[in-house]
Amino acid sequence: MKKSITFIIGLMLSLGLQSQIDYAIKFKITAPNGYTDETIIRLEHTATQNFDGQWDAWKMFTWNDSVPSLYSFSADSFAFATNTIPFMEKDSSMFLTMRVPLVGGSFLMETEQLGAFPPGIKVAIRDLETNAIYDLCTNQTFSFNADSSSSDFDRFELFYSTSATADTVLNSVIIQNLGSTNWSYDILDAFSVNVSSGGVSSESIQIVDLEIGTYTTLVTDQYGLVDTLFFEVTVGDSTDEDPPINTSGIYEATMNFSIYQNLGQNYLSMDGCTADSEIQITYYSFNGGLLRTESIQGQQDQKLLFSCGHPMLIVVQSDQFQKTFKVLN
Numbered sequence: 001m002k003k004s005i006t007f008i009i010g011l012m013l014s015l016g017l018q019s020q021i022d023y024a025i026k027f028k029i030t031a032p033n034g035y036t037d038e039t040i041i042r043l044e045h046t047a048t049q050n051f052d053g054q055w056d057a058w059k060m061f062t063w064n065d066s067v068p069s070l071y072s073f074s075a076d077s078f079a080f081a082t083n084t085i086p087f088m089e090k091d092s093s094m095f096l097t098m099r100v101p102l103v104g105g106s107f108l109m110e111t112e113q114l115g116a117f118p119p120g121i122k123v124a125i126r127d128l129e130t131n132a133i134y135d136l137c138t139n140q141t142f143s144f145n146a147d148s149s150s151s152d153f154d155r156f157e158l159f160y161s162t163s164a165t166a167d168t169v170l171n172s173v174i175i176q177n178l179g180s181t182n183w184s185y186d187i188l189d190a191f192s193v194n195v196s197s198g199g200v201s202s203e204s205i206q207i208v209d210l211e212i213g214t215y216t217t218l219v220t221d222q223y224g225l226v227d228t229l230f231f232e233v234t235v236g237d238s239t240d241e242d243p244p245i246n247t248s249g250i251y252e253a254t255m256n257f258s259i260y261q262n263l264g265q266n267y268l269s270m271d272g273c274t275a276d277s278e279i280q281i282t283y284y285s286f287n288g289g290l291l292r293t294e295s296i297q298g299q300q301d302q303k304l305l306f307s308c309g310h311p312m313l314i315v316v317q318s319d320q321f322q323k324t325f326k327v328l329n
Helices: none
Strands: 024-030 036-043 069-073 079-085 092-099 105-114 122-127 133-135 141-146 153-161 165-169 172-176 183-188 194-200 204-207 213-221 226-233 256-262 265-271 278-285 290-297 302-306 312-318 321-327
Touching (some): 165 226
Antiparallel strands (some): 024 036, 024 105, 069 079, 172 204, 183 194, 265 302, 278 290, 312 321
């Protein structure tokens, strides 16, 4: 008869609360001799990375060297059978550790998701020996080899992925994938044409000079987990020679905004302004950061002196008129 010994303790399991647990994954290993062990990783908003008496369960190790153990460590270095961690704001990882005192060989891993995870949260597991990756958004069953060892060892990496974000600034988009510095992106236009793609080695990237329209962005991390994002660009790219961008459906042809330099000074010329027109001027850095905003009352053939010092984007807007300038120095 198949022998099975489970050393997970705690209220969550002893009362058979599996159907009531949300945001958790159970990992079960079966050794070649038929002995099994389990551990649980759970998400909870009020939990911490350390021991939480309300949520965590200690790992109780067996005296029988024929029985394997699977567990994880808390941030304060305690071995847990049930490790409850908080919802995180960036991509993070932790290890599943094994103890195989006597019987090595081919093991079976079975994962079971206990309660649906909230939108935007994805989890994967990586075999540290083979680098095989398994998406835990669905239950998984796979085999792996493990040698008997006189010391415990990290065997799996559990990867927790938060949702990436895409925020537009004028005719550009800033994609952020917090906690990850190895990912890729693909931007598709409304006709599913790939307009930009590439690999990223930082937490964020800015894509500039996008046409007006709606876009779908696929963000793929190193574990193969994919975020699907949507954004819209409503402001097109303009230079001094471009016609103004009409955002209100009304175009006042008498206004003529331009930027020029004179004796090393930067000027914004607003020819055709009238005394009752209110102009808003917004300055952005090239990485999308807001530098400052100012509002002025229009005057006939007004010229505004402004400081630059570094490349920036300037948006000039009234109730009936909008234009974007790139200033390089």
